[in-house]
Ligand SMILES: [Fe+2]
């Protein structure tokens with residue numbers, strides 16, 4: 060279907076860094092995998108801390124559930140769109156770590172997260188792979204992010220498709236805000252990649268007794284526009300269906 064998506068990284072000029080000064084400074088060469096990153100205690104503490112800040116701010120769940128789901132969907136998006144295993148692995152790692160910047164503040168958490176991940180993985184991940192990962196993390200929010208690579212596009216699509224009632228923290232007694240209502244109303248969400256038709260479709264099932272479809276658009280229009288551009292980076296068209304009806 061498609062060739063590998065990453066720029067010809069091997070060919071690009073790598074500035075010659077000053078040679079290793081000690082044993083630990085030798086350039087990391089291992090393939091970074093989701094399993095390795097999941098086993099990193101520092102990064103796990105970042106995800107927990109980020110979710111605590113989100114809870115303090117009254118946001119929906121942004122912890123390990125969201126991290127693991129985004130990782131898995133980002134990986135699946137790229138493999139189904141015909142990208143190679145290495146690129147898909149980078150997408151799963153970036154997807155897993157994309158929200159760690161929330162442990163500082165919500166504002167600009169993509170950028171702060173990119174810097175945090177850079178420092179946590181700089182001795183463990185080859186620099187070009189790390190650059191791909193941190194740029195995807197830094198560009199995942201619609202306010203100031205763009206799909207800058209296939210890995211970045213996959214993270215955006217995976218993150219924005221996680222709309223589900225299990226993310227709402229509040230009990231039924233508490234007045235939901237519009238974000239809670241839309242998430243709570245979402246009974247199912249599925250991101251379907253059709254490599255033959257070259258489409259990426261977000262299929263949502265919404266309980267319209269809880270939230271009207273219009274409310275979904277009210278808060279998610281910017282996200283859907285970002286998904287459309289992300290799908291284009293994967294040479295696909297983005298589609299949205301709600302309760303079986305095609306809306307975009
Ligand atoms: Fe985010």
Ligand SMILES: [Fe+2]
Pocket residue numbers: 125157158218
């Ligand atoms: Fe997220």
